[in-house]
Amino acid sequence: MPIHNAEIAEMFNRLADLLEIEDANPFRVRAYRNAARTLNGLPRSVVAMLEEGEDLSRLPGIGKDLAHKIEVIVETGRLPALSEIERHTPSGLVKLLSVPGLGPKRVRLLHETLGIEDVEALASAARGGALRRLAGFGPKTEQNILHALETRGAEERRVKRIVAEATAEDLADYLRGIEGVVRVEIAGSYRRRRETVGDIDILAACGPRSPIIQSFIDYEDVAEVLSRGRKRSTVILRNGLQVDLRVVPEASYGAALYYFTGSKAHNIAVRTIGLKKGLKINEYGVFRGERRVAGRTEEEVFAQVGIPFIEPELREGRGEIEAARQGRLPSLIELSDIRGDLHVHSKASDGRATIAEMAKAAHARGYQYLSINDHSKRVTIAHGLDARRLARQLAEIDRLNEGMTGFLILKSTEVDILEDGTLDLPDDVLCRLDLTVCAVHSKFGLSRDRQTERIIRAMDNPCFDILGHPTGRLINERAGYEIDMERLLLAARERGCYLEVNAQPDRLDLTDLHCKMAKDVGVKVAISTDAHSVTDLDLMRFGLDQARRGWLEADDVLNTRRWPALKRLLRSR
């Protein structure tokens, strides 16, 4: 099986960790990490790029040497430099780096003086009081390490955005009510609207006498205070989420918001541009010498650096800065562009509301149409519809449509793609529908080639319109089934098929990178909620987040169109 970009990135990150423990040139270490970040943000697999004869050294952060190393990895599955370093530096040391409070210097010291190679040995050394005797360590450090191991281990876990939302917004509201506080915003990956959040970064602007830090650590949900200074404090909430609060004066608010929104890769790139223009950029402002020339708003910062405003969703170091300089930034799709939902369920299968209730709710949200997509019979657990029940549903939709003006219920299905690539309803039934959403619900374990061919065979059916939840992944629960996304997109383009961005917060499938891939290949997507209830219709915004992070504009999305225009894009309709 061809190697994934993420696996190559993982090798580079591992090598960077080990090099750092060996006290290698820090800039060399950074080069490996930068290359890993580039690989993780690529919309295409390097395997495919190499097959097409592309020069990898043209990618940012990848020069001649790393391009060659990637080729070797693609050919052999191995990175010789990594194997070499693992011969004299135990690879178990990498795990120690994720223990809070331990960095490369200390890990190296632990290994050289106490022979510690893994987390278990570290814990027992800490319990035995061996750490406090090491240079630079002390009783407090030893205790902190032990505490970290006992409470959270070396595990790091990102939580789904929707889970982080309620916690973060409540805390932000609480902070807004504190004396002297002028502005509060949640920055970090939360503001970039990533699908998962590692910790929550909150930025506050307030006067010098505001008791905000004390109030922050007094917040009722705080379980543990990790640090507290005058400008910054970090706590762990009872639900395990880590929250960082940064406090800046109002004059620095925009610079700080920009700085703490990240991403790191984006910030570094912009700061480097600033440096070339003689500007120093930090969280307090943009400085020319000692003089602050910007800082109150993000717009000021961009203006000083000389590039147009870049939306937070795009700030991932994936080419947005080049695009901004060349005036090629996308005009990102907005929620108000959406004119209808193309994937919802009713009581007929596993939904909780009637068709009429769903339609009324969709109309109330300003939509012009709503497509009803109950499961097909193969999905027995969801009371999937056979041809006869579907025919009755179509008659019901006709009746409902007669009673409505300015709104249309579309006849559709979420038809199962069977193992052999055929669809779970007869063609003569499917072709009577306004559109079809086709999806995989079984046999997730097929090989990458067989799974891809299964779906492409399904697309060969002229009634196939939209591939629903294209990878089947559930965030933090299961990886998607193996598919060759590039092949799938090319096949979709040839056949006039589309892919779905499923807006369920557990799915968000396609991912942001897949959205970008689809756009680059020229395949439009539908952003759909897969709603099983009236309130689920409001999940649309999560799909929008994902699409915006994937650089999509209104034109790239099917359901920004009025029905007549949308109908013309669907096959054989």
Added chain:
DNA sequence: GCCGTTTTCGGCCCGACTGTTTTCAGTCG
């Protein structure tokens, strides 16, 4: 190891906090 409107060498983002020190190293984001 990468990079170039200071271009093939000599730079490479930078500030806050903690715990150890007694002026700062290490870690973190």
